[in-house]
Amino acid sequence: METIIQTYQLTKTFKDATIIKPLDFSLRKGEICALIGQNGSGKSTLFKMLAGQLRPTAGDIHLFEKTGRDVAQARRRMGFLVETPVFFPDFTASQNLEYFRIQRGVVEKKRVDEVLEIVSLAKEKRKRFKDYSMGMKQRLGIALCLLSSPDCLVLDEPINGLDAEGIREIRNLLVKLNQEKQITIFISSHILTELQLLATRFVFIKNGVIVEDVSKDSLQEKSQKQLQLTVDDTAKTAQLLEQTYVDIQFKVLPNQVIIIHNHVECSGDINRLLLDNGVSVSEFRIEARNLEEYFLELVGGHGHD
Ligand SMILES: Nc1ncnc2c1ncn2[C@@H]1O[C@H](COP(=O)(O)OP(=O)(O)OP(=O)(O)O)[C@@H](O)[C@H]1O
Numbered sequence: 012m013e014t015i016i017q018t019y020q021l022t023k024t025f026k027d028a029t030i031i032k033p034l035d036f037s038l039r040k041g042e043i044c045a046l047i048g049q050n051g052s053g054k055s056t057l058f059k060m061l062a063g064q065l066r067p068t069a070g071d072i073h074l075f076e077k078t079g080r081d082v083a084q085a086r087r088r089m090g091f092l093v094e095t096p097v098f099f100p101d102f103t104a105s106q107n108l109e110y111f112r113i114q115r116g117v118v119e120k121k122r123v124d125e126v127l128e129i130v131s132l133a134k135e136k137r138k139r140f141k142d143y144s145m146g147m148k149q150r151l152g153i154a155l156c157l158l159s160s161p162d163c164l165v166l167d168e169p170i171n172g173l174d175a176e177g178i179r180e181i182r183n184l185l186v187k188l189n190q191e192k193q194i195t196i197f198i199s200s201h202i203l204t205e206l207q208l209l210a211t212r213f214v215f216i217k218n219g220v221i222v223e224d225v226s227k228d229s230l231q232e233k234s235q236k237q238l239q240l241t242v243d244d245t246a247k248t249a250q251l252l253e254q255t256y257v258d259i260q261f262k263v264l265p266n267q268v269i270i271i272h273n274h275v276e277c278s279g280d281i282n283r284l285l286l287d288n289g290v291s292v293s294e295f296r297i298e299a300r301n302l303e304e305y306f307l308e309l310v311g312g313h314g315h316d
Pocket residue numbers: 025030048049050051052053054055056057201
């Protein structure tokens with residue numbers, strides 16, 4: 012399977028703040044990958060480096076398995092919506108796209124109508140941009156990305172601020188592009204549930220570090236389960252967990268309760284570990300939690316880091 016994006020130890024530092032810590036990431040053909048992180052986590056910085064708008068401080072980017080000088084050429088196979096495009100408010104949608112078609116050297120004039128059709132704006136193509144709703148403006152932004160017939164779209168928070176209907180329209184559009192035109196999609200949001208029905212893979216970023224990278228199925232599974240223990244010694248339990256599972260994620264609640272978010276499949280081993288080390292466990296159960304809670308625990312700065 013072709014690798015569309017590959018980064019090696021990609022790093023970005025502004026003055027003395029390292030916003031993207033050495034990051035290895037790959038996006039494979041056909042994926043709809045969601046990049047989820049709170050404001051300031053580094054999503055736009057990463058996307059701008061991919062778009063060639065920001066120069067990496069260190070590390071490397073390969074696009075379509077091309078490297079070095081060939082990256083610029085490979086980048087033409089991608090459509091980026093990483094900053095709000097500046098459309099002319101008094102131009103119609105058609106006129107705006109026609110302007111960009113000429114500017115970008117897209118030869119076929121009919122491509123403007125084609126992309127307007129794809130994003131379901133054909134009927135409103137003679138409306139002026141300033142009279143468009145937020146959702147229509149975003150779809151026009153995606154139409155602009157599609158002008159050059161890209162194989163991959165990179166979209167920075169395209170559903171930010173849209174109402175439920177606007178979100179649904181963008182979601183349907185992106186699923187259609189992925190399924191019917193085999194366009195690979197890398198899309199960011201700070202709200203997990205917005206992309207939950209769309210993405211096939213979820214990458215969580217916090218302070219410029221990828222803290223989790225999971226498939227849709229795995230996300231469902233993980234987000235559904237956690238271990239809740241009531242113990243006589245929370246400090247000792249915390250110590251044992253950290254010693255045994257380096258990436259353990261847990262939080263200590265009042266009343267001697269500990270919630271463990273990962274390694275739920277090892278519940279038997281965890282129980283034995285505690286008992287063998289003299290911790291008395293009065294309650295031990297696997298329970299459900301929702302996706303939003305899961306997201307907040309991963310990137311929201313709550314609980315155990
Ligand atoms: N040109 C710059 N100079 C200095 N700091 C910057 C620059 N661009 C971004 N930053 C800082 O980098 C951090 C990450 O910003 P970035 O825009 O990548 O985050 P984000 O995850 O996209 O958040 P948002 O959803 O708010 O756009 C922020 O603290 C921001 O202030």
